[in-house]
């Protein structure tokens with residue numbers, strides 16, 4: 001941390017800052033310039049926060065040098081992490097730097113038949129993790145809210161039938177135990193990224209967490225949200241860029257593709273892309289998936305539906321037929337071009 005003194009700060013002001021820093025066990029290195037004095041602080045960042053340095057007389061500014069997140073930062077854990085999804089003893093799927101993980105499934109679980117059919121479509125396209133919402137965070141309280149526990153049971157049955165581990169969203173901290181009981185990975189959606197109680201509950205659940213970026217969150221805020229989960233002793237967190245809200249109305253959200261390399265440079269956590277919720281349009285899902293693979297994402301998560309016309313949620317972005325075949329091809333061919341092993345080659349391994 002660096003404290004910048006104002007040009008009119010006195011020697012007493014500087015001495016007072018040094019005294020405060022030393023009072024919490026820190027060290028202060030004073031550097032006097034022609035106009036200004038700056039003070040470099042070494043020690044525990046949290047204890048410096050408690051000093052309210054900005055309120056001291058003569059202090060013009062305080063700058064942080066290290067990341068505000070610790071557990072998820074590469075400053076403290078240089079190597080990029082791999083998160084394994086799926087129960088011990090059954091098929092486990094890695095998400096991380098050496099592989100490319102293709103995850104797909106319906107936006108919402110509607111019926112056992114629809115879920116199984118979507119899972120089979122996803123699997124035959126090369127997906128190795130099944131997605132599907134049992135609890136849907138809808139903008140309107142009148143829209144389909146998901147099947148709840150019944151949806152979780154359907155997902156667990158389809159997971160057993162296909163051998164695909166399941167990721168599903170949890171929207172309320174009270175539901176974390178039941179979701180963790182049925183699913184292999186807990187999803188925190190964009191609307192709940194900063195629901196800190198939910199993040200902590202998910203961190204306590206003993207299952208990997210897929211943390212989507214808040215639609216108006218900066219990358220730093222998103223990583224701080226991940227830190228909430230990590231702080232509970234759960235480092236099995238995968239980040240998901242799903243588009244942010246901008247002034248552009250042609251897509252539902254604007255996919256921030258640069259978030260992928262930015263996150264990979266600052267955090268060791270894996271990062272995947274959700275082109276379906278970013279675009280909200282099925283014609284953009286394949287091009288955005290190709291972009292995600294090319295930029296070095298650790299995976300994608302895509303909506304598929306056996307009958308998008310009858311989908312109870314997000315039908316316009318669900319893939320079927322030609323687009324799904326194109327996506328399958330992209331996921332087979334492109335990861336190898338950027339030095340990754342595609343999901344489909346991993347089936348039966350791990």
Ligand code: PEP
Nearest residue numbers: 133189190191212242277
């Ligand atoms: C979803 O994945 O079903 C979902 C609601 O996504 P998001 O939170 O990104 O909108």
Ligand code: MN
Nearest residue numbers: 107277313314
């Ligand atoms: Mn959706």
